[in-house]
Amino acid sequence: MDIDLITNILYAMVRTGTPLLIVALGELICEKSGVLNLGQEGMMLMGAVVGFIVTLSTGSLTLGFLAAILAGILMSLIFGVITMELSANQVATGLALTIFGTGLSAFIGTNYVGKPITGLEPIDIPVLTDLPIIGRMLFGQDLLVYLSLALFGGVYWFINHSRPGLILKAVGENPHSANAIGLPVFKVRYLAILFGGAMAGLAGSYLSLAYTPLWMENMSAGRGWIALALVVFASWKAERVLLGAWLFGLASILHLVFQGMGFSVSPNLLATLPYLATIAVLVILSSNQNSRLVAPISLGKPFYAKT
Amino acid sequence: MIKLEPRGERSRLMSWLSPILAALLTMLTGLVLFTLLGVDPWQALTTILYKPIADTYGLAELAVKATPILLCAIGLSVVFKAQIWNIGAEGQLLMGGLFGSYMALQFLDNDSGYVLPMVLLAGVAGGLFWAGIAAILKVQFNTNEILTTIMMNYIALNILLWAVHGPLKDPEGFNFPESAMFSQSAILPVLIDDTRVHFGLALALLAVVAIWVLMSRSFVGFQIRVLGLDRSAARLSGFREKRLIYFALLLSGGLAGLAGVGEVAGPIGQLIPSISPGYGYAAIIVAFLGRLHPLGIVLATLLMALLYMGGEMAQIELGLPLALTSLFQGLLLFYLLACDVLIGFRLRLTTSKPATAPAAAVATDTAVIEARG
Numbered sequence: 108m109d110i111d112l113i114t115n116i117l118y119a120m121v122r123t124g125t126p127l128l129i130v131a132l133g134e135l136i137c138e139k140s141g142v143l144n145l146g147q148e149g150m151m152l153m154g155a156v157v158g159f160i161v162t163l164s165t166g167s168l169t170l171g172f173l174a175a176i177l178a179g180i181l182m183s184l185i186f187g188v189i190t191m192e193l194s195a196n197q198v199a200t201g202l203a204l205t206i207f208g209t210g211l212s213a214f215i216g217t218n219y220v221g222k223p224i225t226g227l228e229p230i231d232i233p234v235l236t237d238l239p240i241i242g243r244m245l246f247g248q249d250l251l252v253y254l255s256l257a258l259f260g261g262v263y264w265f266i267n268h269s270r271p272g273l274i275l276k277a278v279g280e281n282p283h284s285a286n287a288i289g290l291p292v293f294k295v296r297y298l299a300i301l302f303g304g305a306m307a308g309l310a311g312s313y314l315s316l317a318y319t320p321l322w323m324e325n326m327s328a329g330r331g332w333i334a335l336a337l338v339v340f341a342s343w344k345a346e347r348v349l350l351g352a353w354l355f356g357l358a359s360i361l362h363l364v365f366q367g368m369g370f371s372v373s374p375n376l377l378a379t380l381p382y383l384a385t386i387a388v389l390v391i392l393s394s395n396q397n398s399r400l401v402a403p404i405s406l407g408k409p410f411y412a413k414t
Numbered sequence: 415m416i417k418l419e420p421r422g423e424r425s426r427l428m429s430w431l432s433p434i435l436a437a438l439l440t441m442l443t444g445l446v447l448f449t450l451l452g453v454d455p456w457q458a459l460t461t462i463l464y465k466p467i468a469d470t471y472g473l474a475e476l477a478v479k480a481t482p483i484l485l486c487a488i489g490l491s492v493v494f495k496a497q498i499w500n501i502g503a504e505g506q507l508l509m510g511g512l513f514g515s516y517m518a519l520q521f522l523d524n525d526s527g528y529v530l531p532m533v534l535l536a537g538v539a540g541g542l543f544w545a546g547i548a549a550i551l552k553v554q555f556n557t558n559e560i561l562t563t564i565m566m567n568y569i570a571l572n573i574l575l576w577a578v579h580g581p582l583k584d585p586e587g588f589n590f591p592e593s594a595m596f597s598q599s600a601i602l603p604v605l606i607d608d609t610r611v612h613f614g615l616a617l618a619l620l621a622v623v624a625i626w627v628l629m630s631r632s633f634v635g636f637q638i639r640v641l642g643l644d645r646s647a648a649r650l651s652g653f654r655e656k657r658l659i660y661f662a663l664l665l666s667g668g669l670a671g672l673a674g675v676g677e678v679a680g681p682i683g684q685l686i687p688s689i690s691p692g693y694g695y696a697a698i699i700v701a702f703l704g705r706l707h708p709l710g711i712v713l714a715t716l717l718m719a720l721l722y723m724g725g726e727m728a729q730i731e732l733g734l735p736l737a738l739t740s741l742f743q744g745l746l747l748f749y750l751l752a753c754d755v756l757i758g759f760r761l762r763l764t765t766s767k768p769a770t771a772p773a774a775a776v777a778t779d780t781a782v783i784e785a786r787g
């Protein structure tokens with residue numbers, strides 16, 4: 108393999124891993140509060156389509172990203188109301204959110220399929236971007252990649268070093284104790300759910316406004332689900348979410364590697380790699396008995412102590 | 415304001431009224447949506463819910479559409495009873511279609527009577543194979559079946575696309591991603607003349623009856639229900655949990671595989687890239703909507719099949735996007751989950767906000783847990 112190829116692979120790895128990183132960070136916060144939201148895929152798709160439509164009609168990428176975040180928040184609000192106010196099963200509600208988001212995004216996006224827009228362009232820093240191997244990976248990405256790193260830093264600090272982060276974890280580990288000492292369990296969980304929605308919306312719009320950039324039905328192609336597996340892979344630790352997202356990014360662009368090495372494999376078979384990698388990761392982590400102990404203890408269990 | 419008050423026990427009546435309420439709310443939302451879109455809501459409603467089945471041909475097509483959904487959903491009712499979340503009916507259906515197609519393509523010039531049974535068995539084997547992997551992953555490696563079955567849906571779709579673009583592509587098909595047409599001996603016989611209603615419907619109805627008997631009259635069915643209600647009770651009673659998980663997952667996988675082969679060897683007649691518009695996912699909604707009960711599932715299947723036909727009809731006649739169907743599917747499930755709160759709670763109008771009392775909170779807590787089972 109030549110240097111150019113490695114440079115490009117590293118660049119594409121980070122770029123492909125970015126939406127996974129963003130959505131997984133949101134889900135991480137959500138799960139830390141004890142809420143399992145399986146609706147990531149649906150929220151991502153809504154973010155993708157809303158971001159795309161807004162950018163296409165206003166010409167502003169910023170407005171597109173903001174609208175996508177709002178769309179994700181609104182979607183997660185539906186999830187929040189049904190699981191928290193009506194104490195519905197989180198698994199079923201998350202699935203419903205994905206089915207609904209898939210349908211609604213396809214519905215409102217019908218007339219926008221294949222329309223061209225100018226997506227978010229990578230930045231180019233003289234000298235640094237041209238460095239061999241790591242130049243494009245670290246200094247030639249678009250702004251959202253850097254934003255995702257900032258988000259990662261923020262989430263890492265929040266969970267590990269901040270007082271609200273401690274409250275979040277307390278609520279996720281034992282909501283009854285948290286409630287007993289006067290922590291606002293419902294409020295914390297709502298905020299965590301909404302943050303998850305915002306991140307999923309943003310991640311979706313990264314796909315439609317920067318990565319591809321266009322709108323296609325079902326364009327997230329399971330990334331929302333992979334992000335859920337990523338959080339398991341990361342043992343609910345922020346730093347491992349970053350590592351995992353980039354590794355999955357690499358698994359998704361392995362066809363570039365194969366092509367570069369001169370193999371010819373069916374693109375459809377190569378497309379199964381990220382999903383196979385997800386299953387492999389789940390198998391390795393789940394068969395280890397200790398790994399399940401790190402999940403937030405109340406994950407997926409509804410909290411009822413509300414008067 | 416309106417307050418939720420625990421009933422103390424689950425309301426059987428509400429458990430059956432909730433799906434009906436959900437369907438009505440979905441319809442109501444549809445009316446609002448159509449008005450907003452500038453479509454005459456009444457016309458839209460009749461186009462979706464009545465026009466597709468206004469004649470006998472339409473009714474027959476309803477049965478054709480219902481067949482794969484019913485097969486998938488009745489299988490899912492068994493796994494869901496055991497509280498195993500097989501979201502992979504879609505992938506198992508695709509694998510059934512793929513395996514069945516492979517077998518059918520081996521007998522292109524053969525009109526013997528054994529061809530069709532071989533094709534059907536291959537389809538079932540495809541579903542069993544795909545669900546079997548998920549079962550092994552769950553039982554032996556403790557992986558979350560929701561994530562593995564979802565991943566396997568994507569993998570199955572890509573394998574099918576690979577096959578139809580590669581090894582199973584018709585060499586004389588002008589490079590279209592389609593297999594050769596199956597020989598007549600591999601095609602399911604038509605049950606009613608001049609329609610597309612095929613033998614798969616009979617198999618689906620047979621499966622419904624068989625699973626009804628299995629779940630309500632057999633010891634295995636009893637064990638599966640206990641497993642779903644209380645894992646530790648099942649274990650303490652000496653039930654073989656692993657075997658039950660294998661059984662439930664394989665049963666649902668085999669039926670989904672049959673649904674898949676029923677499509678390629680039924681109305682389609684060859685392998686194409688899109689053998690299912692998401693029947694496997696729709697079946698999840700059907701299973702919930704039908705309360706995991708055979709009779710409920712048959713009714714919910716008919717509604718779902720009608721939604722598919724109504725979506726197509728609305729696209730042709732009113733120019734609405736085809737995604738209308740999946741939008742309504744999602745809405746339906748949302749409303750169902752929301753209405754299900756009424757199974758464990760009743761609505762009560764209160765004039766003032768009650769004071770917060772920890773004791774009351776704990777009491778409510780236990781009541782809720784009992785009420786919601």
